[in-house]
Amino acid sequence: AQAFAIPWLVAMRMVQWLAPFFAYHFLTGDPGDSMVRAVLLSAGAFVVLTLAEFGVAIIGKWLLSGRLKAGRYPLWGMTYFRWWLS
Incomplete structure (x- = not known):
């Protein structure tokens, strides 16, 4: 994945x-x-895309991981992948 x-x-x-x-x-x-x-x-495009990257990262974190609780998860399991991707 x-x-x-x-x-x-x-x-x-x-x-x-x-x-x-x-x-x-x-x-x-x-x-x-x-x-x-x-x-x-050109500078405006860079600033807008940098802010959009932060927005995608924040929204993606909440969509992928939600409220991930502390616990024991398999190293190469789906929870690890979601954490890694976010």
């Missing part, structure tokens, strides 16, 4: 860095484009 989850986690993390790059690249291709506008929108 972890092998299937890791590519999605890596992709979520990469979007946070690639979206600002592509936003800047898209907004600076023509001679009349504003570099200040491109930098501001």
Whole structure:
């Protein structure tokens, strides 16, 4: 299950860095484009995606683990996977 989850986690993390790059690249291709506008929108995309990543992590924790109680759980069981993923 972890092998299937890791590519999605890596992709979520990469979007946070690639979206600002592509936003800047898209907004600076023509001679009349504003570099200040491109930098501001690129930085804005980074901030928005960083906040969205925190939101996904917090919501995902509550959806996956809920109110997980202290106890003894099998190391490679479903409870361990839910804890690891959240």
